[in-house]
Amino acid sequence: MNTNANDLVQKLWNLCSLLREDGVTYHQYVAELAFVLFLKMAKETKREEQLPKGYRWDDLARREGMEQLRFYRELLLHLGTHGSTRVQDIYANASTALRHPKNLNALVKALDALDWYGVDRENLGDLYEGLLEKNATEVKSGAGQYFTPRPLVDAIVSVLKPQPGETVQDPAAGTGGFLIAADRYVRAQTDNYFDLADPKRQEFQRKKAFYGVELVPETRRLALMNMALHGLEGELILGDTLSPVGRDLPRADIIITNPPFGTKKGGGKPERDDFTFPTSNKQLAFLEHVYRGLKSAGRAAIVVPDNVLFEENVGQEIRADLMDKCDLHTVLRLPTGIFYAQGVKTNVLFFTRGQTDKGNTKAVWFYDMRTNAPAYGKRTPFLREHFTDFEKAFGADAYGKSRRKDQGAEGRFRKFSREEIKTRGDNLDVLWLKDEGQGNGDDLPEPAVLAEEIRQQLQTALMHIGELGSLLEADSMETK
Structure with a gap:
């Protein structure tokens, strides 16, 4: 602006x-x-x-x-x-x-x-x-969970390069930022759709190309206003993607999303009969939705917290299934402090759905924006230009197929083969850069960051206890 x-x-x-x-x-x-x-x-x-x-x-x-x-x-x-x-x-x-x-x-x-x-x-x-962003940055409002920072949204859309005629889905739409940014990108490539001479193609872009789901009624209302004021008329369903509503969504050419963190309310598992790996971990469940919801050769980007990279048991099964069904070509480790909820450590997974369901990931490239990065926040705002080096390393191909260069142990961009990842138990929490702040008490995270890390670990532990209890209960029923 x-x-x-x-x-x-x-x-x-x-x-x-x-x-x-x-x-x-x-x-x-x-x-x-x-x-x-x-x-x-x-x-x-x-x-x-x-x-x-x-x-x-x-x-x-x-x-x-x-x-x-x-x-x-x-x-x-x-x-x-x-x-x-x-x-x-x-x-x-x-x-x-x-x-x-x-x-x-x-x-x-x-x-x-x-x-x-x-x-x-x-x-x-x-x-x-801009008003929605102000609301997200206001600590008292607690609205940051619904708003993905604009620099991150624009960077993700920029590398995925949505094209006219493609469908773009956000199954956790929040205030509509990803859908609006994707629409903005296509408009910029087509002179505000005027280059699409066919009126039917123009109408498709305005009304059919972009769609999503939002669970919270008031947030959906804000998203609908946001979309309307940007001239975007796509459907935004009020509902839960982890229910049959999500199962019935049409497959998409592109899925871009930042799903909510935490466990499903009440600790229950998704009400989806199409999931192979039911789990109460919402991020893992959304990840399964995304790679199952892509068309063949469809591409996706999903923001996930760190635990999705290393979660054992069902987490490992979902990551293995993802790397079978899709080419997981890029993992972007985001810096802390860019989200408005304190202490959230996140990553972006970029992948393409394969033509078959086996062996699609041959290697994964990791870009580390977090280690030895500035502490972003109000004093050091996170800007669009901070993604310049990542976008250059990612390359011009929206499917992650550009020629890439491994920057070695001292660089931020590394390549790891599928076999190397398999030997790690399909753990994607790959680190190689030495944290120059380690050992210095002054560089300890803020108390709010530490508290958030502890909360996430406790939440994961409680989830495992709940799932173990369900298994024991099932075993007990079978023996009766």
């Missing part, structure tokens, strides 16, 4: 102070602001035709006092059942946390007073995405 756009995002975020008297939390604020902001942006982008007449920005802005608050409540209900299908999805079951007319009036007047004309009309959707 340009400077004017960034300034506008900051001003929008600062409007939160207007709502504090009504006891609105940061996360509620984004949803509350989004309801009003969507009306304003629909007017600014000349897309008000999707809204029913009488329930648009000017209809809200010209009222004041209690009349305005009553109309606003009526408007939220009305838009949940009228207007375009996307509008009805966005405002479904919408309600307001505002109790005082003066706060709504101040919010509407503040939005009207902002300098919308200093921003490119085609990039107004990015303003909303």
